[in-house]
Amino acid sequence: MSDTHAQTVSFVRETMLPEAEPPVGNRGAILWMRENLFSGWFNILMTLVSLYVIWWALAHTMPWVFNGIWNAGSLTECREIRNATLGEGASAACWAVLGDRWQQLMFGFYPRELYWRPVLAFVIFLVAIAPVLFAGMPRRALWITALSPFVMFWLLWGGTAWFPVSIALGFVLGWAALRALAPIAGPLVAVIVAAALPIIYWFYTAGPLARELEQVVALRIEYVPSQDFGGFMLSFIIGIAGIILSLPLGILLALGRQSDLFIINKISVGFIEVIRGVPLIVWLFTASLLLNYFLPPGTNFDLMLRVIIMVTLFAAAYIAEVVRGGLAALPKGQYEAADALGLDYWKAMRLIILPQALKISIPGIVNTFIGLFKDTTLVVFIGLFDPIGLSNAIRASVEWNGIYWELFVFIGLLFFICCFSMSRYSLYLEKKLQRGHN
Amino acid sequence: MTDTTAARTIDRSHMQVSDEVAIEISNMNKWYGSFHVLRDIDLTVYQGERIVICGPSGSGKSTLIRCINRLEEHQSGRIVVDGTELSSDLKNIDKIRSEVGMCFQHFNLFPHLTILENCTLAPIWVRKTPKREAEEIAMHFLKKVKIPEQANKYPGQLSGGQQQRVAIARSLCMKPRIMLFDEPTSALDPEMIKEVLDTMIELAEEGMTMLCVTHEMGFARQVANRVIFMDQGQIVEQNEPEAFFMAPKSDRTKLFLSQILGH
Numbered sequence: 285m286s287d288t289h290a291q292t293v294s295f296v297r298e299t300m301l302p303e304a305e306p307p308v309g310n311r312g313a314i315l316w317m318r319e320n321l322f323s324g325w326f327n328i329l330m331t332l333v334s335l336y337v338i339w340w341a342l343a344h345t346m347p348w349v350f351n352g353i354w355n356a357g358s359l360t361e362c363r364e365i366r367n368a369t370l371g372e373g374a375s376a377a378c379w380a381v382l383g384d385r386w387q388q389l390m391f392g393f394y395p396r397e398l399y400w401r402p403v404l405a406f407v408i409f410l411v412a413i414a415p416v417l418f419a420g421m422p423r424r425a426l427w428i429t430a431l432s433p434f435v436m437f438w439l440l441w442g443g444t445a446w447f448p449v450s451i452a453l454g455f456v457l458g459w460a461a462l463r464a465l466a467p468i469a470g471p472l473v474a475v476i477v478a479a480a481l482p483i484i485y486w487f488y489t490a491g492p493l494a495r496e497l498e499q500v501v502a503l504r505i506e507y508v509p510s511q512d513f514g515g516f517m518l519s520f521i522i523g524i525a526g527i528i529l530s531l532p533l534g535i536l537l538a539l540g541r542q543s544d545l546f547i548i549n550k551i552s553v554g555f556i557e558v559i560r561g562v563p564l565i566v567w568l569f570t571a572s573l574l575l576n577y578f579l580p581p582g583t584n585f586d587l588m589l590r591v592i593i594m595v596t597l598f599a600a601a602y603i604a605e606v607v608r609g610g611l612a613a614l615p616k617g618q619y620e621a622a623d624a625l626g627l628d629y630w631k632a633m634r635l636i637i638l639p640q641a642l643k644i645s646i647p648g649i650v651n652t653f654i655g656l657f658k659d660t661t662l663v664v665f666i667g668l669f670d671p672i673g674l675s676n677a678i679r680a681s682v683e684w685n686g687i688y689w690e691l692f693v694f695i696g697l698l699f700f701i702c703c704f705s706m707s708r709y710s711l712y713l714e715k716k717l718q719r720g721h722n
Numbered sequence: 723m724t725d726t727t728a729a730r731t732i733d734r735s736h737m738q739v740s741d742e743v744a745i746e747i748s749n750m751n752k753w754y755g756s757f758h759v760l761r762d763i764d765l766t767v768y769q770g771e772r773i774v775i776c777g778p779s780g781s782g783k784s785t786l787i788r789c790i791n792r793l794e795e796h797q798s799g800r801i802v803v804d805g806t807e808l809s810s811d812l813k814n815i816d817k818i819r820s821e822v823g824m825c826f827q828h829f830n831l832f833p834h835l836t837i838l839e840n841c842t843l844a845p846i847w848v849r850k851t852p853k854r855e856a857e858e859i860a861m862h863f864l865k866k867v868k869i870p871e872q873a874n875k876y877p878g879q880l881s882g883g884q885q886q887r888v889a890i891a892r893s894l895c896m897k898p899r900i901m902l903f904d905e906p907t908s909a910l911d912p913e914m915i916k917e918v919l920d921t922m923i924e925l926a927e928e929g930m931t932m933l934c935v936t937h938e939m940g941f942a943r944q945v946a947n948r949v950i951f952m953d954q955g956q957i958v959e960q961n962e963p964e965a966f967f968m969a970p971k972s973d974r975t976k977l978f979l980s981q982i983l984g985h
């Protein structure tokens with residue numbers, strides 16, 4: 285190559301160059317603005333138009349928000365105060381309605397003197413999900429998480445404490461059956477028995493058992509029927525129960541849809557397609573009207589419970605499809621490596637496949653959860669008092685007849701806070717799990 | 723092909739072939755749909771043998787060794803591994819898989835687990851080894867493949883050669899009696915091939931039964947006690963490496979060798 289040169293001096297670098305700083309002048313607010321907002325005539329035009337639109341929107345809403353009147357007993361009083369202070373026809377919100385009715389928006393018709401119970405349940409909920417959401421908490425804290433649903437149930441509905449205890453006993457029963465049977469009868473039989481036994485127990489034994497125990501040791505607090513539940517408390521209960529229950533169900537459905545076992549595969553596909561292919565509102569009407577026909581006569585299945593089941597099934601179908609996408613995105617080599625090491629199906633899924641597939645699916649799963657949470661407002665159509673339903677109820681009163689925006693802004697804001705937190709959490713989780721992957 | 727291992731003299735003292743059968747394949751056939759991939763395969767592998775399988779692309783080499791741990795299912799004939807016949811019985815399959823280690827062309831490490839966790843996973847969950855002990859075993863084998871210092875990194879942070887050595891260590895942690903390799907070096911840059919081959923040579927020196935699909939003919943010459951040539955789903959020729967390379971009998975083998983050796 286280099287023989288054209290008479291003498292080639294070989295070059296050997298003896299000391300390596302130090303790392304250099306990036307050039308200056310790539311920083312500064314002015315520079316940033318010039319690059320991002322005013323880089324060309326089209327960009328300048330877009331910036332100006334956008335600024336105008338933002339200004340226009342703020343100019344029309346901000347006076348309404350900040351001139352708002354906080355102390356008044358009714359809409360008429362609000363108007364009088366406004367006319368006196370700001371002048372006839374000025375734009376001013378009447379936030380007083382929130383001060384007057386926030387309890388209703390939050391708790392529906394839950395007895396006032398018992399508000400501490402849902403509040404305490406909410407605090408327990410926050411404590412219980414912390415170890416699930418954030419790694420680094422002691423593993424033992426998960427026991428609190430496992431017990432919390434029963435405590436929360438008791439706090440919310442009240443009645444005898446023996447009822448949630450005897451429900452919890454069903455889970456213990458199933459777990460014991462699984463433990464006892466798995467070595468003797470094989471995993472399939474064990475799983476079937478472990479699923480069937482608690483269901484039979486809940487239907488026939490749990491109720492009487494709780495009553496018997498109550499006779500022996502009375503442990504009851506005031507019972508609050510589901511009809512009194514409402515407001516954000518209702519949205520929260522349905523939304524959170526739906527989210528927590530639909531994730532495992534959705535994962536099972538996704539695995540079922542991938543399964544080679546004909547029956548399981550077809551049942552999963554059928555379930556997903558039917559549930560997903562019909563609007564949620566139809567399922568909610570089914571829950572409120574039809575479901576009682578299918579249940580054994582005499583069972584009075586709580587409407588809220590039925591709604592939770594429907595919302596769960598609906599979300600699970602979506603989760604299943606999202607997770608299936610994650611499963612399909614994994615290279616085949618991961619399944620093969622797990623197989624080649626001798627891991628059985630469930631271990632391979634739990635330790636190798638699902639951790640990776642779920643990581644890929646996080647944005648889709650959280651998207652589904654956010655959708656589910658907002659869809660809880662649909663229960664207004666079957667007569668449950670979610671925040672929207674309560675806004676109608678508040679408007680029906682003489683004092684607040686005709687008030688719309690203030691209530692909707694408040695409801696919207698609360699929903700936004702919840703959904704935005706979920707979205708932020710999902711980003712945090714994605715970042716945290718990003719380590720080490722190629 | 724590159725003769726990357728030529729420089730090393732190897733210790734053959736442990737490389738005794740016993741007369742105990744490790745794998746027995748008789749009259750085995752496999753189809754993908756209507757495509758006949760493997761035809762009447764008969765192969766007996768003795769404990770301690772190092773077998774290299776070569777052949778043109780698509781000849782069924784991967785399929786053959788993947789049948790041995792049932793990553794692929796065969797449709798007729800018998801495969802007996804360590805005295806256990808491969809059937810659709812899941813118990814037998816899991817038993818055989820825990821006895822037979824496998825290394826893949828693309829390593830297939832678990833990217834969400836650290837190197838150490840990759841190595842301890844199967845011992846803990848399949849063999850029920852206590853965690854502490856599993857970690858000791860893992861560190862032992864990571865030292866053996868010369869990357870103990872990487873134990874707490876994730877696979878994505880390692881080079882290809884290092885990843886493949888981790889994959890070998892991961893298999894070894896299960897204390898397998900047989901190791902299968904499917905083109906372990908063909909996804910690697912030339913300078914990393916040697917480090918992986920050296921690891922495999924060491925394994926051979928310790929008397930591991932190995933079946934290895936590879937085009938590294940230097941490795942075959944040095945380590946193998948038998949070279950198998952496959953074409954169109956059949957075993958065309960098998961012989962000791964010297965005889966195989968110097969005096970191939972079939973025309974197809976000659977053609978293949980001339981293509982692969984004679985640049």
Ligand SMILES: Nc1ncnc2c1ncn2[C@@H]1O[C@H](COP(=O)(O)OP(=O)(O)OP(=O)(O)O)[C@@H](O)[C@H]1O
Nearest residue numbers: 754755757759777778779780781782783784785786
């Ligand atoms: N899952 C599959 N479905 C259908 N055909 C397949 C499948 N896997 C492999 N084949 C075909 O079977 C034949 C043998 O494949 P195999 O992977 O065993 O070849 P190979 O000898 O390992 O080739 P290479 O050297 O390219 O890896 C090829 O013709 C391939 O196209």
Ligand SMILES: [Mg+2]
Nearest residue numbers: 783784785905
């Ligand atoms: Mg191959």
